[in-house]
Amino acid sequence: MFYFAIKNMNIVLFVSKFTDEIACKEHFRDVRIKQGVICKKCGCRSHYWLGSKWQFECKDCHFRTTLRSGTMMENSNLPFKVWYMTIFFMTLTKKGISACEMQRQLNYRRYKTIWALMHRIRSLMGRREDLYSLSDMIEFDEGFFKTACKQIERNNLKRGKGSQRVENVGVLAESTPLENIEDGTISNHCRYFKMKALDTQKAESVNDFLQKNVSSDSVIFSDMATNYKDIHKHVQEHLTEKSSKETTKKKLRWVHIAIANAKRNFLGVNHKIDANYLQNYLDEFTYKLNRRFCKDIFERVLIAGVYPFWYKSA
DSSP: OOOOOOOSOOHHHHHHHOOSHHHHHHHHHHHHHHHOOOOTTTOOOOEEEETTTTEEEETTTOOEEESSTTSTTTTOOSOHHHHHHHHHHHHSSSSOOOHHHHHHHHTOSOHHHHHHHHHHHHHHHHHHHTTOOBOSEEEEEEEEEEEEEOOOEETTEEOSSOEEEEEEEEEEEEEEEEEOTTTOOEEEEEEEEEEEEOSOSSHHHHHHHHHHHBOTTOEEEEEOOGGGTTGGGTSSEEEEEOOOHHHHHTTTHHHHHHHHHHHHHHHHHOSSEEGGGHHHHHHHHHHHHHTTTOSOHHHHHHHHHHSOTTOTTO
16 A cells, blocks of 8 residues: 655546546545544544455454545445546636536536535535634625525415525635835735625624634724624724725735635536525635645545544544
């Protein structure tokens, strides 16, 4: 067993390395061994590998763990190669890919299966992002995304083929001011982002979002919206400016760049995103955006996929 991180993944490298189902299974096994297998029964981290059965056996209680158990592939009957190819296409470029195009590329018969698989991977990306909080200097604002919702009935009458609504999304950008030594101009360098669909536009939703995603010693920049009145209670300092074009260009620049890029990205994948799945698309966008300089994003998704989210003490 020999594991090594795959960097600069491209189509040629992917095809040469993952030639068949066995190659994908062996690689996934090596990723699990590298990250560590945890026994669901006793919590032991030491295991034997049973090559003939493709299972791990706990050294303490001898409980056996299948290759898929406790990972993103648990309870999935899809071949490993289908999983690998889906992850590869989803991480190949900064732009997204539609389930219809994914189905065509994989030459798979059932659209709903591929659609559900892609949302499972997006959900995994979101869970991974939830492990981290932003800190230091942070820009905060809200973006409004048009989504489609299911057909509604009023007075026993169906109104049209469906309805459209606008979802409120909280956006955070970890921004660091940089000063040019020569001319003294100040610019902002941005590191990480957070994007979450808010339940309402009320202050309670904003406060809950910030409490979960921002460290208490941070400084937040925002406009003077009334639902931001309690932000100062959750951070070290809250700086506000009246909303204007100047504020958008300078103080909240990275937040609005992220919102514009996300909208353009979603439009290229779907004409209208279902409101129930907007967060999954936001998770995929921010996951890839936060790793825009990484050369091994394909490998990082696999590592996240074997992370034991079910194990609270991990």
